[in-house]
Amino acid sequence: MNNFSELTRVTDISAFRRPADTVMRLERLGSSHPTRLSFLRTLLRRIETEHWSFSRTLWELDSNGVGRAVYALQGPERTYSLVAFAHDLPPEMRSDRVIATAWDATFTLFDGVPSLADVNRLQENVPFQEAGRISVRELTLSRANRSVRLFEHVVSRLAEGKQPDLAEIDDVGYLMRTTAVYGSGKFGAADRADISSRSELNGPFQVEMLTVWLIREFTVDIVEHMAKVRGGEAAAALDGEIKRRLGVGNSTGLGMAPFLIRHPVLLNNWISAREDALARVRAQDHSDSEAISALRNEIKASRQNADLWKSDHEIQKRKLAFLRADLRLLENFVSALWDAKCPHPWDHLWTWGEENLSFEGQEALLALMLEVHGPLVDDLAFQMSVNDSGVFCIQGAQPLNEFSREFLQNYRWALVMDMSLPSAAAKFWYVSAEKLEPRLGIRATEFGVAKELPLASVPACHALAIALQRWDGGDTIAAFLAAHPEHRGMVRRAQIAARYPYSEVRDNLVDAGMLPIDLLRCKLAFFGATRFDPRSDLWVRISLFQGMHYPSDLTKRDLGSKVTAEKSIRVSRSEVEATAMKATCGAGFAWGVAEEVGASVRRLVEGGLRGPQMLLNYLTFRDVDVSAATTNPTACPVLAGLSLIDLAERIAQDDQYAHQIRVSHPLVLVGFAMRAAAIAKAPLRVTWEGAEVVVDSLGYLVSKRGDLNSSDTTDTTIERISAEAVRGARITEGGQLLDLKTWDALVSFSMRTTVPATGESRGNAGAGATDND
Numbered sequence: 027m028n029n030f031s032e033l034t035r036v037t038d039i040s041a042f043r044r045p046a047d048t049v050m051r052l053e054r055l056g057s058s059h060p061t062r063l064s065f066l067r068t069l070l071r072r073i074e075t076e077h078w079s080f081s082r083t084l085w086e087l088d089s090n091g092v093g094r095a096v097y098a099l100q101g102p103e104r105t106y107s108l109v110a111f112a113h114d115l116p117p118e119m120r121s122d123r124v125i126a127t128a129w130d131a132t133f134t135l136f137d138g139v140p141s142l143a144d145v146n147r148l149q150e151n152v153p154f155q156e157a158g159r160i161s162v163r164e165l166t167l168s169r170a171n172r173s174v175r176l177f178e179h180v181v182s183r184l185a186e187g188k189q190p191d192l193a194e195i196d197d198v199g200y201l202m203r204t205t206a207v208y209g210s211g212k213f214g215a216a217d218r219a220d221i222s223s224r225s226e227l228n229g230p231f232q233v234e235m236l237t238v239w240l241i242r243e244f245t246v247d248i249v250e251h252m253a254k255v256r257g258g259e260a261a262a263a264l265d266g267e268i269k270r271r272l273g274v275g276n277s278t279g280l281g282m283a284p285f286l287i288r289h290p291v292l293l294n295n296w297i298s299a300r301e302d303a304l305a306r307v308r309a310q311d312h313s314d315s316e317a318i319s320a321l322r323n324e325i326k327a328s329r330q331n332a333d334l335w336k337s338d339h340e341i342q343k344r345k346l347a348f349l350r351a352d353l354r355l356l357e358n359f360v361s362a363l364w365d366a367k368c369p370h371p372w373d374h375l376w377t378w379g380e381e382n383l384s385f386e387g388q389e390a391l392l393a394l395m396l397e398v399h400g401p402l403v404d405d406l407a408f409q410m411s412v413n414d415s416g417v418f419c420i421q422g423a424q425p426l427n428e429f430s431r432e433f434l435q436n437y438r439w440a441l442v443m444d445m446s447l448p449s450a451a452a453k454f455w456y457v458s459a460e461k462l463e464p465r466l467g468i469r470a471t472e473f474g475v476a477k478e479l480p481l482a483s484v485p486a487c488h489a490l491a492i493a494l495q496r497w498d499g500g501d502t503i504a505a506f507l508a509a510h511p512e513h514r515g516m517v518r519r520a521q522i523a524a525r526y527p528y529s530e531v532r533d534n535l536v537d538a539g540m541l542p543i544d545l546l547r548c549k550l551a552f553f554g555a556t557r558f559d560p561r562s563d564l565w566v567r568i569s570l571f572q573g574m575h576y577p578s579d580l581t582k583r584d585l586g587s588k589v590t591a592e593k594s595i596r597v598s599r600s601e602v603e604a605t606a607m608k609a610t611c612g613a614g615f616a617w618g619v620a621e622e623v624g625a626s627v628r629r630l631v632e633g634g635l636r637g638p639q640m641l642l643n644y645l646t647f648r649d650v651d652v653s654a655a656t657t658n659p660t661a662c663p664v665l666a667g668l669s670l671i672d673l674a675e676r677i678a679q680d681d682q683y684a685h686q687i688r689v690s691h692p693l694v695l696v697g698f699a700m701r702a703a704a705i706a707k708a709p710l711r712v713t714w715e716g717a718e719v720v721v722d723s724l725g726y727l728v729s730k731r732g733d734l735n736s737s738d739t740t741d742t743t744i745e746r747i748s749a750e751a752v753r754g755a756r757i758t759e760g761g762q763l764l765d766l767k768t769w770d771a772l773v774s775f776s777m778r779t780t781v782p783a784t785g786e787s788r789g790n791a792g793a794g795a796t797d798n799d
Contacts, residue, residue: 042305042373045527047439049297052533056544057345057385059393062400063299064554066235066571068407072226073580076102080577082247083107083139089255090114091248094149097240098139099577101226106165106233107136108240109145111153112248120171127157129169131202131244135237137163137216155206155213156461161596162216162760165233166209170202170241173275177201180249180264185257189265196271196334199557199569201245203275207234211600211761219599220760222411230292230410231553238570242274243577273572276555279565280464283545284455287481290522290529292412296552297528299410300392303403307395308373310402313366320398322360328390329353331556339560341541345386352387356394418625419705420518422672426506427499429517432524433490439532440487452538455479460783466542466564467781474781480617484534486516504672511668514618595769597638598761603628605772606641612778613645615664622671623664626697633727634759635719636735637697642772643737644691649775661739663689667698670744674705677746683708684745692717692742693734699744700725709752714742723749726756 048054060067078101087093097108111132119128132153136144144163151158155169176190176198183190209231211217221227246264253261286293332350337343359378368374372395379391396403434441444450456474458465469475480486490513497506507514523530534540543560550558555568597605607624611617623641630637644663666689677683689695692714703710704725712719717732 039302039305039309042308043301044304046530047532049301050528050530050532052531052540052544054385054389055531055548056541057389058548058551059389060551060554060556061300061303061393061396062404063303063396063407063410064552065229065231066239066554066574068229069232069235069239070574071404073099073101076226078102078580080243080580082243082578084145085247085251087112087248087251091252091255094145095244095247096136096140096145097243097577099236099240099580104137104224104226105139106236107139108237108244109134109136109140109148109152110241110244111149113153115171117174120174126205129155129205130172131170131241131248133166133168133170133237133241133244134160134164134215135166135168135233135240137165137221158213159595160214162214162220162598164215165221166207166237167213167215168204168207168237168241170204170245170274172202173198173200177249181252181256184250184253184262184264185260187257187260187262189262189268192268192271195268197336198275199271199572200273200275201249202241203277203567204238204241205277207237209234209237211598214596214598214601214761217599217760228411229407230296235553235570238274238276240577242272242571245274246272246576269576270573273556273569273574276550276568276570277565278546278550278568280466280542282549283542284464284479284481286531286545286549287483287535289412290519291418291526292410293531294522294526294529295410295412298526299406300396301528303396303399303406304376304392306402307399308370308376310372311370313371317398318360318366321394322357324394324397325353325357325360328394329357335557337559339543339562341543342558342560345384348384349386349390352383353390355382356387356391418518418522418621419674419701420503420507420514420672421521421675422502422504422507422669423675424503424521425499426494426497426501426503429503429520430494430499433487433494433520436520436523436530437483437487440484440534441491443484443534445485445488449538450534451482451485451536453536453540455481455536457780458783459777459780462780465781469536472786473784477779477781480515482534482536483516483519483530485536486513486519489513490516490520504669507672508665508669511619511665512616514616514668515621516618518618518621594763595766596761596763597769599628599631602631602638602762605769605776606638608776608779609641609645609772610664610775612775613648619664619668622668622698623694626667626694626701628697629700629725630693630697631762632759633700633721633757634762635693635696635727635730637693638762638764638772639768640691640693640735640737642768642775644694645775646771647690647737661688661690663691663694663698666742667695670695670698670702671705674702677702677706677708677710681746684743686741686743688739688741690739691737692740693736695742695744696734700727702744706746708746709749710744711747711751712742712744714740720747720752720754722752722756726758728752728754728756730757 078099081098083098084096091112092114093112095110099106113130115128115130132155134148134152151160155167160167176194179194180190180201209215227233246269250263332353335346337346364375379388383391452469454467454469454475456465456467456477456479467474493510493513503517507517541563543563543566546566547558550568555570556572557569559567561567603624606627607620610620610623627637627641666687696712696719699710699712700721703721703723707723709722715736717734720729722728
């Protein structure tokens with residue numbers, strides 16, 4: 027096959043790349059199929075290439091299937107271990123909803139090989155999930171429930187020495203389904219920033235996929251264990267071919283949907299990698315017999331999978347009918363009508379698909395074309411991550427007229443929508459106070475509109491466009507936002523969209539006809555999910571790793587260590603950032619402002635500074651005396667900090683930069699100064715009343731002195747210093763120990779952004795109260 031280095035010398039693939047207006051519509055995103063760039067496929071390719079090994083290092087389950095187990099995967103440099111706890115769950119407590127409090131099994135992914143003391147510690151916390159607490163030694167937290175019908179069927183048949191019915195296996199497709207897999211610093215776990223430099227974990231959601239793959243091994247082990255308890259020596263092990271037909275199920279609802287909106291650059295990188303892969307294939311000037319033969323085989327396999335794919339959801343049933351018809355049409359075209367020797371034959375095939383197939387069929391064709399061109403496209407999987415810290419900074423010095431031109435051009439799709447129609451803003455997104463669960467309400471009838479989440483770009487675009495019309499184009503973005511901080515969120519998105527064309531879903535996310543399951547399917551396809559089965563417009567079930575090999579298929583190797591013998595609260599940087607953001611919003615600041623505060627407090631924590639405590643002090647001061655905080659805005663460290671990062675370009679251009687401002691709680695301002703130094707790539711010194719903080723050109727703390735924790739209003743100076751004046755090693759910390767009172771107070775502020783749960787809101791959230799199918 028062609029390799030990409032040969033291809034790039036021949037042609038520019040930009041002519042073959044689909045535009046964002048085509049790709050980023052909900053109807054097409056909701057027809058996405060998993061590809062070889064999906065996260066679980068990337069993980070399995072690495073594990074196979076690097077010859078990882080597997081071992082079950084602990085198995086302590088009783089005759090009721092209750093107990094604990096540990097599974098270890100060893101790569102070239104590190105070992106990761108799944109610590110599993112199996113429980114005896116009453117049927118009435120089995121629920122796929124996030125509000126559940128008990129599960130059939132709970133899990134954590136441990137960084138290394140745990141000692142018996144580690145397992146005992148985890149047993150006191152992991153089964154309680156959000157109500158427990160894990161540590162930086164753990165990378166994920168997860169739970170799963172049995173598919174009761176299939177679980178019992180498999181156990182019964184194996185206990186009799188028989189294999190399960192294939193029709194039953196194919197109808198369900200999994201023994202257990204996860205209801206959550208938390209990572210990225212949740213509940214005390216390691217921050218992604220602490221592990222993202224590891225090559226095996228650099229890609230998106232790799233620790234989550236690794237967790238689910240090991241859970242799949244556990245699901246088979248526990249049914250075989252239960253069968254042996256029931257059937258004794260007559261019990262059978264699960265046949266290898268049947269075993270491969272089982273994946274790990276997953277139930278997911280609205281909680282997944284906001285992720286794509288809140289991470290626009292990450293979304294862009296996922297879509298861009300896939301679109302570049304398609305463009306590379308289309309740009310080839312010839313085909314070869316190996317790829318054509320592989321395509322024909324893949325089409326046949328896809329037809330078989332489509333026949334097994336079932337759903338009772340009316341929209342999905344129609345899509346499946348289109349898909350099956352499209353695959354038949356595609357198979358006939360490739361076999362009899364496709365001229366594989368014409369110039370750019372793969373582009374010819376794609377163009378035919380666009381003209382003859384539904385969106386469902388087109389996106390399936392994309393997956394098939396990528397599947398048979400692995401050497402050409404697989405490297406793009408390593409371009410799908412992002413360091414969010416460097417991309418959300420508003421360019422405050424940008425002239426307003428330049429911004430307006432870009433904004434009107436990039437958001438024309440939104441501005442042409444008629445927002446005066448009742449249906450245009452019929453829905454609203456909010457967070458329920460019940461387990462902090464995202465939900466979607468009906469604006470005209472449901473409580474909570476005042477606490478709406480900023481997830482809908484279309485109404486935000488219209489509001490920003492009106493505000494821009496009233497301003498002189500000669501001003502800067504910083505001046506505009508100083509007067510209109512409520513537009514920070516949309517301005518940031520617009521500046522991102524100018525650089526990242528696939529960063530915005532180009533539809534109205536609060537329209538009456540909007541289907542959240544389209545957002546869910548897009549994200550789940552990138553995970554590698556199959557058997558997408560909506561149970562309503564709000565939640566779905568899917569399968570992961572179905573048809574793929576198991577950890578136990580790997581060559582076993584001695585891990586050199588078995589599981590052997592041997593409460594302040596620690597919060598991760600991610601937890602600090604998220605809670606600080608929500609707390610700031612709860613105190614009355616706009617969401618766009620609150621995002622900046624969260625990022626700045628995270629910087630303080632990374633430098634070992636008391637950012638959460640000082641933010642709490644300021645929010646409490648503002649809460650107690652709102653009039654003092656608002657009538658004297660010049661003393662506000664948040665507004666001063668926003669101005670500092672918005673105009674960081676001035677710091678970069680002025681070697682002698684120095685600015686004095688009178689603020690309260692100056693340490694809050696230091697977090698913004700750390701970010702401004704990183705943007706400007708210039709070291710800064712911040713001083714006030716005998717206190718001093720010095721940060722280097724990457725925004726890291728290098729020295730501090732004096733009392734940094736003053737809440738007084740004082741003259742504070744920010745000045746650029748020379749690189750030579752920066753003395754000392756960087757001070758970095760992974761998280762922070764806080765007294766529980768401080769953390770609970772911040773959480774209390776954050777809870778002001780939530781809406782009390784009602785029966786109606788629970789009904790609109792997703793799965794039912796119990797799930798014993």
